[in-house]
Amino acid sequence: MKVLQNGIGEMLQPPDLNAFRAWNRAKPKGLIDKRVSEAEAVERFIKDGDYIGTELYGTVRCPQSLVNEIVRQGKKDLRVAGQGVYELDILLASGLVKALDHTYIGMEVYGISHALRREVESGRVTCVEWSNAGIAWRFKAAAMGVPFIPVRSMLGTDTLKYSAAKVVEDPFTGDPIALLPALILDVGLIHVHRADQYGNAQIDGISGFAFEMARASKRLLISAEEIVDTELIRSQPDRTIIPYYLTDAVIHAPFGSHPGEMAYVYERDEPHIKAWVEASKTPETAAVYLDKYIHNLHDHAEYLALIGQERLDQLKDMVPR
Amino acid sequence: MKVLQNGIGEMLQPPDLNAFRAWNRAKPKGLIDKRVSEAEAVERFIKDGDYIGTELYGTVRCPQSLVNEIVRQGKKDLRVAGQGVYELDILLASGLVKALDHTYIGMEVYGISHALRREVESGRVTCVEWSNAGIAWRFKAAAMGVPFIPVRSMLGTDTLKYSAAKVVEDPFTGDPIALLPALILDVGLIHVHRADQYGNAQIDGISGFAFEMARASKRLLISAEEIVDTELIRSQPDRTIIPYYLTDAVIHAPFGSHPGEMAYVYERDEPHIKAWVEASKTPETAAVYLDKYIHNLHDHAEYLALIGQERLDQLKDMVPR
Amino acid sequence: MTELPYNPNELLICTASRVMEDGTTAFIGTGIPMLAGALAQKMHAPNLVSIFEFGGTGAILEDLPLAVGERRSFHRALAASGILDIVETAQRGFVEYGFLGGAQIDPYGNLNSTVIGDHANPKVRLPGSGGGNDVGSHCWRTIAIMSHGKRRFVEKVDFITTPGYLSGPGAREAAGLPPGTGPYRVVTNLAVMGYHPDSKRMILLQTQPGVSVDQVIEETGFELLIADQVTENPPPTAEELRILREEVDRDKFYI
């Protein structure tokens, strides 16, 4: 089984499955009340230089209240699994990112990310390239507890050349196939529809890559629109996508995805997103935005107060019933 | 990336992912009414010598009405993914199996399978060995559309030696790791709680390996306790574990898992299972059982009539509400 | 030239929607592909199954999704799963069409959406592959939607983000990509192009209404093959425009 090609990208987070096993063994398995504030969760579980990831992405079911708290506390030199929109744009504009396992950072229909351009073109942020599924597959490998996963994406392209993947000869067929290294996060951040105090979580609608990322994270912070009684979890165990033992902290975060949407609960705040797209065009205007919506506020409650109950109600009412 | 060990077991179904892709491309993608009887489904979609698999296993959510029809039509020389209890015991006792990718065939609390002993010790059935997860992982590889999957099971054992797996040196860490070949079924048989006429299916409770097997099957037969309107499917799309385009036939099979159980619907018929354990001890007594419950009956409706409405109601009533 | 009854986006959308056959599956990305897919569903392809990257399958595209993961992408869908179920479904060969875009395309349909200039020292850092590389690797037939110009249609892209035919015939298979897959059409404001079956190089098939072959050649930065008979793509019909404006994009988000 020959190695045909080695990606030249840096392995930002080398996979050590045996260390991951030892870490997981030591995690508490009892039913413990894990509810904390955003401030406490970020303070206790995220360190400068950590490798973090956010799910789903910045305008859809995004752990935005946690991302805002990371910016507020100025956790820096972060390495980030880079598939995102608004949330990663905010981190980049705040100068907290050192390196990206990059697949897509942009503003979707609003085009390219100005923060990404500034940070990468200036050399302040380095990028290792992957495809969207490539990043999710790397989480899947970690979630399976194996060091790599075979895929047929990325082959023949510069995306693979500038990644840390390898191309090998499949020992069963002799054909070339890509092997992507497992990606184990120091911290995973996932926003869900509901969770109980122990960290059992449910998601409604598409689940993005929450299943894989939750299982690929050494520390897992779950923010939830709603905290529910464990009896609800036990009454429909097949709805549990994240079992409690994976979870380190549970944060009650109503409208936690704002300005992003939450399927069935509230719509995205389009004017707010557009406002950021405008503000992000220069460091100065971005700084004004970040001060107004993050630094000048103590917590998510003050953020929601600033957005205003009237607007939040509108976003709820926009959801088709 | 060195190959350190090659299993000496026969590759009963060599994985050809490119042929699988071409097959899947040709499957109809439109919404077509796929409802047929057990007889028509087995007649049209299963051939002598096919490689088949059943999910979950023979006393739990098992496609028993379809397995009984296979026996009734005498489809022979079957190659089977061998993780089962009652359902595979019935196939073995009927002499329809030629080879097994084997992990477990037994009667659970009632001990070993007499049919398995007779067929294998006589040399009529050959076995290639795997672990339970090993077989499911092979389905997962096929479901992913890749030729193999890395795992840390089976290493160092005769289970691997007598399988068709390989052990290679992980090119990222240098450690030995097992690669299991994808397992693509000619026909997969899965029993579910409810499906619509197009083959969109839902399962309540544990899902065993239905997700993986459905996606690893060239032809997929879905039997369902209940046929529901597609509007119900569309009203909760996150409950769809098997999307319609995977499905070739939809069979309405109330009590389709009998004598096995169906979670939340009916309990297992313990005395009936015990009766088979007794009957299976000799070819003669097994034949009497098979005549009574399969060959002397035209279809599943006659089978249910033989079991009797009173007994079926009891099995429903035994489910805790 | 007189005022046209449609705008450039409307032309692109109608052209792309006509490319898709009924009863097949299409991997739908943000923007114009969504409108093309929705229009096709309402015109000639009622059984076109829309597949969205982050998990939506078979959604009814009543309202226009603004993002591939948002709730409209699984509105009354037949299934709502996750990104890997979707991409693995494509990897298994279930997805016929895929839509792609990029800042640069070369004669073999290779696309760049990663970087202008050197990767280590970029002139312009672009958003990156996203799902593009996955779509370009696994879908049977990919359709690139571009705005036509010399700086976008180049002999050599700065970075191959998404595989076209790579270096030419046989190159995809040699790289391990699934046989029989690859670029199918390029739809631009000036023309519709395909690929020569033997050389796998881009070939002009249709010009957009009022556009000459010479114009297309002029705006293309590499030697473009020309079909024996280049036809003119019919302009958007009144029915297409009505559905597009009144049903598909009521809020005029894109058009």
Next chain:
Amino acid sequence: MTELPYNPNELLICTASRVMEDGTTAFIGTGIPMLAGALAQKMHAPNLVSIFEFGGTGAILEDLPLAVGERRSFHRALAASGILDIVETAQRGFVEYGFLGGAQIDPYGNLNSTVIGDHANPKVRLPGSGGGNDVGSHCWRTIAIMSHGKRRFVEKVDFITTPGYLSGPGAREAAGLPPGTGPYRVVTNLAVMGYHPDSKRMILLQTQPGVSVDQVIEETGFELLIADQVTENPPPTAEELRILREEVDRDKFYI
């Protein structure tokens, strides 16, 4: 010897249940492990998390499951997923205890549940690995429950279905199995055994009530190491027996 207040199965169940600590996870198989797990939950380990192979996590074991996939295995559970989520959770190192059985065991804890005689020409075809090999590969500490006898405790098993310490110290790691995992205890009707930290060979730790060390040696088909101080495993307590009979196995399915 007078009539004992408990039967052999009750002794095995109580002994196995005592081995499990609270606040950990146990991969529960059909039969005696289920009763041991349920008893432990009701005795000293209320926070012992039961994990069933086919998807049940954290079930309340009110009624006794007859099979690892049946509805009692996810009764009021915290999660009901599938076999691969469970085994991959073990592969990620989350599962502390695993229960195993077999027809033969050797001094290194290797187990045979596949075949007696030659694989190509078997004397007795056994049920096979099932989840055994997975449990023995991924769980941190495995507990084998056997009935003690010369024909079961053999110098060399006919077939290594499930890995113990294989050929001895370092062999699991050399084979690629996760470091720090392996056989922990063997619970039989005659004794409780562990493994020597250096040689990884089976060592007698406890005798069952009324059983002598010589008896155990006599019934073991290989040289058994003997701990400096072999204690006697206390007989099942009245409380253990009451809970076992009145709550865990009301229907007397196993006892």
